[in-house]
Amino acid sequence: MKFEIAVLPVSDVDRAKDFYEKLGWRLDADFETAADFRVIQLTPPGSAASVIFGTGVSDAVPGSMRGLHLVVDDVVAARAELVDRGITVSEVFHDEGGVFHRAGTAGRVDGPDPERRSYASYASFEDPDGNGWVLQEITTRLPGR
Known part of the structure; x- marks a missing residue:
């Protein structure tokens, strides 16, 4: 098994996308299939694992991921x-x-x-x-x- 994705709870998808791109992370995907479903995936340089956030992809409280x-x-x-x-x-x-x-x-x-x-x-x-x-x-x- 390999760790692939961490799903991040965010309140503002575009603000989060801008932040992670500012870190220098590669934008792998930005798909919106409905008004209530958008998936954004970014990968840190040199990493095999990525993060995903968006609309309708997490029910966790925005900002609740730690560590x-x-x-x-x-x-x-x-x-x-x-x-x-x-x-x-x-x-x-x-x-x-x-x-x-x-x-x-x-x-x-x-x-x-x-x-x-x-x-x-x-x-x-x-x-x-x-x-x-x-x-x-x-x-x-x-x-x-």
Whole structure:
């Protein structure tokens, strides 16, 4: 099995489309088959998985997705690129426990992981509805990954 799609709940489809295109994501589809059904699919650069949002594709509360992760080779550079694109992104952080970041902002320590260990440095941002994304730096994958 391979993970393919995350469905994002959004309140304004065109605003969301503009935001994700501003991130530099590829527009794969924009189909409207009825006034109450529109599907938009975008894919982050280098990713095999995509996001879908639109009209009539989710009954979740707009902005209710949290903890969606984007893997990057260099979290500092990836953050800078998003900021250059006009996106509001948190400062780079690591978790005080060093295993995985906590929900919200609890346990955040400023700066990348001091040892720059894989899986341990992050930055976060939200789309216009508040769906939460995390940039996670991975330079060496765990065995079997």
